[in-house]
Amino acid sequence: MADIWKQSVVCRYFVNGICREGNNCRYQHVQGARQDPAPSTAAADQNTSPNTGPCRFFKQGSCKFGSRCKFRHSSRDEPAPSTAGASSSHTKTTAPSKMTNFLPENDGKEERPRAEEWVKAPEFVPSCLSAASSSTSESASTSASTSTPLSYAQALNPHGQTSNPASEPLCPYAEASGICKKTDCTYLHGDMCELCGRAALHPHNEEHRKRHTNACVKQHEVNMELSFAIQRSREKSCGVCFETIMEKSSREQRFGILPNCNHCFCLTCIRKWRQAKQFDNKIIRACPECRVASDFVCPSMYWVDTKEEKEKLIVDYKEALSTKDCKYFNKGRGKCPFGNKCFYLHALPDGTKTDVGPPVRHHRYADADIDFLQQMILWDFLDERDNRWMYSIDDLEEIVAFFSDSEDSDWSEYELFFD
């Protein structure tokens, strides 16, 4: 019979534990122990000596049978001499560049690899291409070595960028959470970043590592700054209501920073104090604790300890206000009593900034020599819209609208400002 030669070939189903042909199998059942004619029950019996040829799955990266695999898991590439007589024919199937790899050997009954394993399939190498590149050396792909056939990927990407390990992408799961559940993930797993605790450091790309570390350090600094700010704000209590500011309702958890002294108030209280009508302006403009006058109150989420922090806060505050249109100036349609001392933006509709000159001054008491800037506080206006202010109902509606739409911002209210 022509099948005689097959008797010397090891049955690959049998060595994997299942051969439904049983004793009738035309291939060699090496381990002798397997005489089981019922193919479905044959699952165990794997701890027999693994003296067969090298495992081709293992050679390509992973073998799902692990230590239970019948084949030899050896890191060496060359086929070791096997006790099985048919080792030569077996290694023939493992040679990756052979088209025979992809030919079904047994009427399509070959166990199909799981979909996850597809990526590990041997590269498809078109033999015509390799033949062409070797014969026509003047073609574009001369750079490719003619000795080794080009893979499909190499043919598409002759510069070999994908094969550059530095540009290989990191496993997104491992990078994001530090955990990749797939034991056989084919993506690169980065090194652990000590700062963020995620496997986000590219093992081959120095530039990527540096970028990630810098970003992490920066984030860390921001976090530290924030926690320091929270720490130093935690115990601070308002000098007016005496409550710990960070323990107030979230709406009132804001500090009112006076530029000229270092006393601590919550924004609500210091603003209320500065709007008190029953006292001289000199009194209410002064710090309730030390009586040092300040021109405005700077809102802040946290307490500022040092001079630098405070200066930065105030600069930021003014900057933020200077981008908002002044509702009094109203893009040139209105008149801002604060003049060029106003913190808000005085710009015409076309965006050009205008200097409206110094603040308007007027005599409040005709018989007295008190010359002071007209007060312009929103709440003043809302609380006392009697004849104290020179606004019409239209203005009121506008200001109310302004008030409500900017309430959620940190730089919400107009602040009393004196020359």
Place this chain on the structure above:
Amino acid sequence: MANIAAQRIKREFKEVIKSEEVAKCAIKVELVNDSFTELKGEIAGPPDTPYEGGNFVLEIKVPETYPFNPPKVRFITKIWHPNISSVTGAICLDILKDQWAAAMTLRTVLLSLQALLSAAEPDDPQDAVVAKQYKEQPEMFRQTAKHWTSVYAGGPAKMSDLDDKIRRLTDMGIEEHNARVALSSYNWDLERATEQLFMTVMAKN
């Protein structure tokens, strides 16, 4: 009462109770009612003043707008002082008026009043008669203030000569406090005090 005022008074109350001035018996605050709108303060007369040894009781009324407005404070204990009315106990002290600051507390107010007892401001008087005496006859002022302290604030000094003069007037049917006010106002000149008292009696008739 506005929430903020009540909350603050509660905190301040604890502050005063814990403060070292209380430990030294220099100041004291007590609740009058449960709403924290009215309190009773007490300050000790400062040493080396005519008020030494006396305890002065104060009425403290907390406005709804506290601490954005000052508490209303007056002396209940009668006192002879240029900045405190000998009749009503009203106090002339800038921080209780236009110089108030929201960061001031019951404690600082009481300590300020104590300081006022040791350093009067005769140029900004509440009681003109007392202020005049303070400026023109300081020794007479000292005696009178000391006498008032002993009579009304439990001070230690016993001044028999002044007591005698008062007794002369009370013997004539004059009420003791009125007699004392008249005598104090006229620098303990019995004749002028008598004259003044009977003038008012006649005027009333």
